[in-house]
Amino acid sequence: METLRNYKISETKEQIIQQLFIYRSLNIYQLYFFLNRLEIPSTYPHYSLDQLNRDKIRSLYNQLSQLKKSELVIESSKQPPKQYTLSEEGLSVAFQMNNIPEVEGYRRTGWNAEYGYFPYDLYRPVKERLQKHHQHAIDFNVMLQLICIKYDLEYDYIDNRYSSVEYNNEEKGKRIFRPDGEFIVKVKNSNEKFHFWLELDMGTEKSHLLFDKFEKYKQYLNYVSEGVSHTELKGSIPKSILFVTTSQKHIWARWQNVFRNYMNSIDKWGTYLNLYVCNMEMIEHLILAHIQSAKETNTKLNNNLRPLIQDKSFIGQPKPSNAVRQNTVIASFCNLYEEEEEALQWKPMFTLTQLSNKENQVFLYIKFDRYETNGISKVIDFFGKMKSIPSMKQVNAKDLIPVFYYADEKPKSLIFEGCDQIEQFKSIFKYYLWHNYDTNEWFDMNDHEIDSKIINPLNYFKGNNHR
Structure with a gap:
């Protein structure tokens, strides 16, 4: 038993104080789960x-x-169930336990249990009107603990006391960028980590508030990226937002509202910053899909495409050509030249289907997992730049055909109602395909299944099959 500020405190009491220090306010069951992680119900x-x-x-x-x-x-x-919070004296004990001097300005990152000093105002009981939002945050953390135990992953989290950052905006001066938190999931014995900003949604924020929220992301990214490439940014800040909503039956409706406000506000950052919308029941699937290595996914996709590009009816690339450099590892795809990828700031994978007039349809392969934005943004970005990319000029690139590949549940069809550029988006996504790379199923934009043994999906838009 340790003596802290003249209190004799057992190990169990220290653990309780520590959890209340980290999470601010907990009920008895939440405390139970954090202290007995192996007993969290599946x-x-x-x-x-x-x-x-x-x-x-x-x-x-x-x-x-x-x-x-x-x-x-x-x-x-x-x-x-009653909520428990540290008193001011309890907070002082927690500071002593964590070797934190009670000095204004003693700041730390919050990562790896490196906690800093904050005044008691930021540890006070959560106000009644914010209680549901706080409980949502705690549920999220318990869920992540469960997932990481189940799949032997590592997990770290900071709340908005640590994730808030002051930045300068040319039009509005000093502003506060304040996501609800950040978290990192790591595969053990691997250097790979997945870093997210966290937004906890009660389904009550109206369109203008959602727009303001995502506009702050854009402003903050503009601020921190001055003179910095996307590649350099990836190592220091998240490249994804996990937007966890309480919506159960109406998540599709919530997604549409969130999506259009994100697309209307995020501007050029859509290809860098991926927004995932999910509810609590979807988190496990999303985390597992996210940590599945790109190499593993691309191998499956490669194996599915190999018979299609070897089909005698297919005329196009990646068959041998001097015009477009082939990737020797993933031979079923073409890639841009390195300098073109650097200019684009992401790495597209595509195949080419040659038309009778020697022009080529570009089939662009984009990951799309239920409710996410990055793939859509990349298609829009590529469409806008395709005609100016030298290797695309060399192959007479005409039409862009997005191929959205996914595992598990097929995403819903694309809807752009409410987007500022709705007519442009509709023209870009006039034709596209869905591909389940686990089951090797193909669907067109009208959700008609394509039997790849009868119709080669890479030839699907050459004739009238899709009409």
Whole structure:
């Protein structure tokens, strides 16, 4: 038992204080999950109290009662389940436990348990009107703990006390960029990490507030990117936003509202910053899809395309050609020249289908997982620049045919209602294909399945098959 600020505190009480210090306010069940991570129900956030260890719950109540009696912890809500928060004295104990001097300006990143000093105002009980939002954040963290245990991943998280940044905007002066948090998921024994900004959505923000939110992302990215390439940025800030909504049955409607405001505000950053919209039940699938290596995905895609480009009816590339450099590792795709990729600031993969007049249709392969924006932004970006790319000129590139590849559930069709550039977007996405790279299924933009044994999808738009 350790003595901190004249209090004798057991190891369990230290753990309780630490969790309240990190997460600000927790109920008894949330504390139980953070202290007993291996006992988080696999059905979380849906569970019954019968799934929990009652003796451990009872013991936690006793420990909290003692901490309340010592005036280190306070009850911060009267509605069950009660919320527990550190008192000012409890916060001072937490600072001592973490070797944090109580000095204004002692700032740290929050990553890897490197915590800084904040005044008690930022640890006070959460206001009633923000309580649901706070509970949403806690549920998210419990869910990520469960996923990382289940799949042997590493996870780190900072809330908006650490993720908030002041920046300068030419038009509006000093502003605060304040996402709800950031988190990193890492595959163990790997250098690869996946870094996200987090936005927690209660489904109540109207269009103008969503627009303002994403405009701040654009302004912040403009601010931090002065004189810096996208490649350099990737190592220092997230390249994705995880937008976790409470919507269950109406996520498609929520997605449309979020999507159009994102597209109307994000400008050139759409090809860098990917927005994922999901609810709590979709997080596991999304994280697993995200950490699946690009090499593994491209191998499957490559294997699916190989018979199609070897089909005698297919005339195009990547058959041997001097016009477009082939990738020797993923032989079913063509790539741009290195200097063209650098100018574009991303690396497209494509095949070419030759038309009778020697012009070529460009089939652009883009990852698309349920509700995400990056693939759409990349297609729009490529469409706008295709005619000026030297290698595209060499092959007489005419039409752009996006091929959205995915695993598991097929995304819904593309809808651009409410987007400022709706007519342009509709013309860009007049023709496109869906491809499930796990099952090797193909669909056209009208959701008609294409039997690749009868019709080569790479020839689908040469004739009248799609009409």
